[in-house]
Amino acid sequence: MQYTELGKTGAKVSRLGFGTMRLPMSGEDINRAEAIPMLRRAVRMGMNYFDTAVGYGNGECEAVLGEALRDLRDKVYISTKNPVWDHSSPEIWRRTLDQSLHRLGTDCIDFYCVVHGMDWQTYTEKYDVPGGFGQEARRAYDEGLFKHCCISFHDTPQNLIRLIDTGEFEVITLQYNLLDRSNEDAVAYAHSKGVGVVVMGPVAGGRLMHPSEKLMRAVPGVSSTPELAIRFVLSNPHVSLALSGMGSMQMLEENIVSASCEQPLTNEEYESVMKLAADLKRLADLYCTGCNYCMPCPNGVDIPANFMAMNMNRAYGLRKLAVERYEELHKPEKNEDGRASACVECGQCEPRCPQHIPIIKQLKETTAAMKECKA
Ligand code: SF4
Ligand code: SF4
Known part of the structure; x- marks a missing residue:
């Protein structure tokens, strides 16, 4: 030591x-x-x-x-x-x-x-x-x-x-x-x-x-x-x-x-x-500690889980795993959709984030990135 x-x-x-x-x-x-x-x-x-x-x-x-x-x-x-x-x-x-x-x-x-x-x-x-x-x-x-x-x-x-x-x-x-x-x-x-x-x-x-x-x-x-x-x-x-x-x-x-x-x-x-x-510096903007203070989202978006999927893609290049994790957030049988694409931009979450993450902007980027990964 x-x-x-x-x-x-x-x-x-x-x-x-x-x-x-x-x-x-x-x-x-x-x-x-x-x-x-x-x-x-x-x-x-x-x-x-x-x-x-x-x-x-x-x-x-x-x-x-x-x-x-x-x-x-x-x-x-x-x-x-x-x-x-x-x-x-x-x-x-x-x-x-x-x-x-x-x-x-x-x-x-x-x-x-x-x-x-x-x-x-x-x-x-x-x-x-x-x-x-x-x-x-x-x-x-x-x-x-x-x-x-x-x-x-x-x-x-x-x-x-x-x-x-x-x-x-x-x-x-x-x-x-x-x-x-x-x-x-x-x-x-x-x-x-x-x-x-x-x-x-x-x-x-x-x-x-x-x-x-x-x-x-x-x-x-x-x-x-x-x-x-x-x-x-x-x-x-x-x-x-x-x-x-x-x-x-x-x-x-x-x-x-x-x-x-x-x-x-x-x-x-x-x-x-x-x-x-x-x-990896560009990832700093997306840094999310998973603290959950921004939750719950009234529209069911699982904010930290989306950012986790995004990080898997950007930080580690694990595209397939990222998409899998992202799609798991969509549960049509329960009528639940926690994916970033379900965000209606109401803005309730952002003031609660201690990391001051621009959540709405980064959820939009997550949606776009996941589409690209799937393509
Ligand atoms: S801005 Fe989007 S993610 Fe945040 S609380 Fe509203 S719907 Fe949920
Ligand atoms: S409050 Fe901010 S840091 Fe915490 S889980 Fe939500 S987005 Fe991530």
Whole structure:
């Protein structure tokens, strides 16, 4: 395992962190019998950064993490996040922090994302205002309830730079991967300011879990697409660590191997991947995390499934598979049509997309591309 300084925090963290959002489930509950040995094995294999959140694992994740790491607490860094809901008040914010401490079984959280999914609007309207969450966060910090003030981030790169310039946040957790490099310049800026950068989604919300000969050809010797995805992220010198959401012991072991090379990619390999990434850049517009916030569509269009089919075609050149997936969305026997072509452009979905994807325009492109693939 490789280690690095996390910004100016003084913490030496493993370059691969354990993202707990995909712990194995058994129905609605986390499968503790599988999850706990995985978490403990990760520590034994050298991983020391564990990231969780209040809502992960149907609200169970913090407690499972606390249970798994209770006797290993001095060997690990724990990060969790405070969700700021519409109805949140500073009192609710503080109660949420107290509950996280209790579930994690700790007196102090190492890296606390004071807002889960901070954006500039939240910062200016709810955080940095008299009586806002910021005051409550500063009070909790003074009480020693967390060591480092952090955020996870979902907004534009320009607003990321504005948040960095506030000087308040020591570590930022954000999206960055081969398919979405939009934060790359802001990541370099964060690094130049001594802010630690934690990357979530190195495998692009699961899209880079699919085998892709096209991608793997860029680096001969890479054994899988997820391996390439993790090595790509870690080869960026401005990235402190990558979080990987691991759902099985096998995945854990494979990812640790991927993160263990001293030089994740040679210069030549990096150039080759960058060239490929440039070819794929046009895909950035279509980047969809599959979060489902845009759903339901009143007209039955399955928006993320259409974008998934489109990506299979554009990113990997898997035309046949893309069309198959697209046509599966049409179920005449049930009188349902979830294909992009069923969009009536009502516009209800677009304001709900945290990635600000121009959904209507891209659904039209999907319709045209699928017709072309079929021809
Ligand atoms: S714009 Fe299209 S996809 Fe979006 S909600 Fe309306 S019909 Fe559905
Ligand atoms: S809200 Fe945006 S990112 Fe999320 S599934 Fe819909 S289109 Fe994709």
